[in-house]
Amino acid sequence: MNPQQRINELTDKLIWYNQQYYQNSISEVDDFTFDQQLQELTLLEKQYPELRRPDSPTQRVGGTISKEFATVYHRFPMLSLGNTYSETDLIEFDNRVRKGLRDEPYEYICELKFDGVALSMTYENGVLVQGATRGDGVRGDDITANIRTIRTMPLTVRAQDDLPALFEVRGEGFLPLAEFERINKEREDIGEPLLANPRNAASGTFKQQDSGAVAKRRLDCYLYSFLSEPNPDGTERFQTHEESLVGLAHWGFNVSPTWRKCATISEVMAYINEWETRRFDLPLGTDGIVIKVNRYDQQRELGYTAKSPRWAIAFKYKAMAASTTLNAINYQVGRTGAVTPVAMLTPVLLAGTVVKRASLHNANEIQRLGVELHDTVFVEKGGEIIPKVTGVDLTKRHGQTEPIIYPTHCPACDTPLIRREGEAHFYCPNEKGCPPQRQARFEHFIQRRAMNIESLGEGKIQLLIDRNLVQTPADLYDLTNEQLLGLEKAYPADDTGKVRVVKFGQKTVDNILTAIERSKTQPFANVVFALGIRYVGNTTAERLTDYFGSMDALMAASLETLSGVPDVGPRIAQSVAEWFGEADNQHYVQRLKAAGLQMVGERKVVEAVSDTLTGKTFLYSGTFTNYTREEIETQIAAHGGRLLSGVSKKLNYLIVGENAGPSKVAKAQQLNVPMIGEDEFTAMLGE
Numbered sequence: 108m109n110p111q112q113r114i115n116e117l118t119d120k121l122i123w124y125n126q127q128y129y130q131n132s133i134s135e136v137d138d139f140t141f142d143q144q145l146q147e148l149t150l151l152e153k154q155y156p157e158l159r160r161p162d163s164p165t166q167r168v169g170g171t172i173s174k175e176f177a178t179v180y181h182r183f184p185m186l187s188l189g190n191t192y193s194e195t196d197l198i199e200f201d202n203r204v205r206k207g208l209r210d211e212p213y214e215y216i217c218e219l220k221f222d223g224v225a226l227s228m229t230y231e232n233g234v235l236v237q238g239a240t241r242g243d244g245v246r247g248d249d250i251t252a253n254i255r256t257i258r259t260m261p262l263t264v265r266a267q268d269d270l271p272a273l274f275e276v277r278g279e280g281f282l283p284l285a286e287f288e289r290i291n292k293e294r295e296d297i298g299e300p301l302l303a304n305p306r307n308a309a310s311g312t313f314k315q316q317d318s319g320a321v322a323k324r325r326l327d328c329y330l331y332s333f334l335s336e337p338n339p340d341g342t343e344r345f346q347t348h349e350e351s352l353v354g355l356a357h358w359g360f361n362v363s364p365t366w367r368k369c370a371t372i373s374e375v376m377a378y379i380n381e382w383e384t385r386r387f388d389l390p391l392g393t394d395g396i397v398i399k400v401n402r403y404d405q406q407r408e409l410g411y412t413a414k415s416p417r418w419a420i421a422f423k424y425k426a427m428a429a430s431t432t433l434n435a436i437n438y439q440v441g442r443t444g445a446v447t448p449v450a451m452l453t454p455v456l457l458a459g460t461v462v463k464r465a466s467l468h469n470a471n472e473i474q475r476l477g478v479e480l481h482d483t484v485f486v487e488k489g490g491e492i493i494p495k496v497t498g499v500d501l502t503k504r505h506g507q508t509e510p511i512i513y514p515t516h517c518p519a520c521d522t523p524l525i526r527r528e529g530e531a532h533f534y535c536p537n538e539k540g541c542p543p544q545r546q547a548r549f550e551h552f553i554q555r556r557a558m559n560i561e562s563l564g565e566g567k568i569q570l571l572i573d574r575n576l577v578q579t580p581a582d583l584y585d586l587t588n589e590q591l592l593g594l595e596k597a598y599p600a601d602d603t604g605k606v607r608v609v610k611f612g613q614k615t616v617d618n619i620l621t622a623i624e625r626s627k628t629q630p631f632a633n634v635v636f637a638l639g640i641r642y643v644g645n646t647t648a649e650r651l652t653d654y655f656g657s658m659d660a661l662m663a664a665s666l667e668t669l670s671g672v673p674d675v676g677p678r679i680a681q682s683v684a685e686w687f688g689e690a691d692n693q694h695y696v697q698r699l700k701a702a703g704l705q706m707v708g709e710r711k712v713v714e715a716v717s718d719t720l721t722g723k724t725f726l727y728s729g730t731f732t733n734y735t736r737e738e739i740e741t742q743i744a745a746h747g748g749r750l751l752s753g754v755s756k757k758l759n760y761l762i763v764g765e766n767a768g769p770s771k772v773a774k775a776q777q778l779n780v781p782m783i784g785e786d787e788f789t790a791m792l793g794e
């Protein structure tokens with residue numbers, strides 16, 4: 108391939124990766140591969156400057172702006188950072204800095220490189236007025252409503268000291284690891300595809316239209332930069348980056364306490380080494396460290412390239428990888444029947460912990476990796492807690508490897524597996540009889556957010572199932588003291604090496620029976636969630652119970668009615684309708700009802716006030732001065748109107764509030780759906 112062809116190929120590829128990464132929050136390749144290709148392109152362009160394309164990704168910040176949000180122009184451009192994976196490059200960086208500053212003394216501030224999304228927040232007279240993404244560096248997306256959901260982000264800065272009337276702070280928005288795990292656990296629970304990694308999840312979340320949905324994911328942000336115009340007398344608010352970090356923290360901004368001032372590049376190296384493993388104890392993913400010249404006057408002296416400051420550089424850690432042997436694959440069956448392959452490995456030390464298993468995601472992934480049994484594989488730990496298999500060391504492949512034959516039947520109950528249209532996972536369809544699915548169904552039922560019978564956890568359920576005392580969760584309500592007292596079983600050692608003994612003494616039995624009795628007072632929404640209908644998580648359960656008010660009404664609802672419930676899309680509606688359509692499930696619900704569980708909502712069904720809105724359909728978007736979300740819905744229902752879940756030809760009115768979703772507004776315009784404000788709506792009620 109000649110240089111021109113290679114330059115074109117790399118340019119096209121990198122543009123495509125950038126687009127996927129910044130627009131769709133998808134990583135087509137790992138960062139190391141991306142950075143290597145970018146590096147190769149940079150070198151080629153240096154060698155053949157005349158071949159550099161005007162759209163080259165070496166010349167611009169990779170992000171873009173989107174149509175869904177209003178565009179904002181940054182007062183100060185938001186740049187990228189030069190990056191390196193090598194210590195030699197760092198020493199060269201240090202040499203360039205020394206030369207650039209003509210041997211004047213200087214210091215560095217080292218920070219962790221947080222792996223999330225760059226955000227910029229503007230404050231006017233101490234009030235947060237705008238939050239934006241980096242976009243292409245010059246223009247970004249206005250995501251103020253989403254940024255307001257960050258609990259640690261001050262909406263107003265109440266400082267005693269004189270604040271500049273206008274200033275900007277910048278930082279990295281991220282999804283804390285614990286939150287990432289929680290969301291994925293919940294998604295797994297209700298059969299949703301899992302989020303790939305915390306960085307892409309954060310970036311996808313910040314770009315959602317519905318800030319209510321954003322608020323449910325507890326995003327956070329670490330601030331690392333302060334910008335304002337100089338004081339009227341020409342002096343700067345802060346003289347150094349260090350002062351700005353201290354100042355930000357003092358004003359109540361969330362500054363990670365992990366930064367450190369370093370006098371020399373060897374102190375920087377020590378910081379790098381120290382955090383190479385310590386970073387895994389932090390509450391978020393990090394992928395390196397950032398080194399910045401401390402004094403602002405020196406930063407100005409060093410200046411910028413087209414894309415990044417010359418006074419800073421990112422040192423990136425190569426993903427922590429180890430190589431080991433793949434001994435076997437364990438196929439685990441989840442609550443919804445999804446089969447997940449887990450790699451069983453010869454134990455190996457990785458980022459300070461011994462790793463014995465790693466995720467292989469699904470059948471496609473096994474095929475993509477081309478991995479065989481007894482291969483030497485690479486395992487990596489990224490932001491996530493569970494490491495993953497990322498490749499095969501083909502140089503170590505020997506004659507004894509065996510192709511992996513993906514099971515065609517459930518490893519637990521031998522039912523033929525099925526694959527649904529467009530899904531990567533295989534499923535065992537034997538929901539009721541498959542042992543792990545049955546057990547998971549019980550575990551779902553007893554969890555705190557459902558019926559809260561957690562005293563049955565840790566193997567006790569398994570024993571009840573093993574002894575045939577319960578078939579479905581409804582059987583729990585028939586258990587007696589005599590049946591439970593004295594039950595005992597020793598379970599063989601698992602890979603922790605401990606034999607587990609499950610034993611039902613009188614005290615345990617009392618606790619269990621009390622918890623079962625008490626579960627009858629759990630709210631109706633918890634009962635609906637406990638049923639374990641695919642795609643019905645806590646929030647959806649609440650939406651359904653609010654809307655229908657009783658189990659009878661919910662069971663009788665048609666697919667069409669279900670689809671009209673706010674936040675319930677066609678996919679969920681279908682799943683709910685199918686579930687209640689099965690005779691088995693109807694019988695199950697009847698038994699729970701007979702046991703005395705809550706089958707009606709506590710919130711009373713809305714009382715009719717008038718029929719002024721009868722026959723009219725509504726949808727609202729944004730926030731209102733005189734109504735909360737709930738109140739506006741109540742008003743619509745109380746006056747006989749109906750709420751729709753999306754903009755369509757069937758919609759009569761879109762009620763538009765502050766920060767209304769631009770896509771809804773655009774669609775309403777396109778379909779000629781009248782848009783009304785809050786006051787017009789109030790007038791329609793005729794009150």
Ligand SMILES: NC(=O)c1ccc[n+]([C@@H]2O[C@H](COP(=O)([O-])OP(=O)(O)OC[C@H]3O[C@@H](n4cnc5c(N)ncnc54)[C@H](O)[C@@H]3O)[C@@H](O)[C@H]2O)c1
Nearest residue numbers: 124128134135136137138141187188218220221225331397
């Ligand atoms: N895998 C892919 O497909 C793919 C595609 C595009 C980009 N990428 C990755 O993204 C990188 C390019 O992204 P980039 O231009 O945002 O550069 P970058 O992420 O390497 O560095 C700049 C960014 O670092 C962040 N940052 C985190 N902590 C910081 C701190 N303490 N101080 C200052 N900034 C901090 C800021 O968001 C800033 O915008 C690439 O090097 C690559 O690794 C990957």
Ligand SMILES: [Zn+2]
Nearest residue numbers: 517520535541
């Ligand atoms: Zn099965």
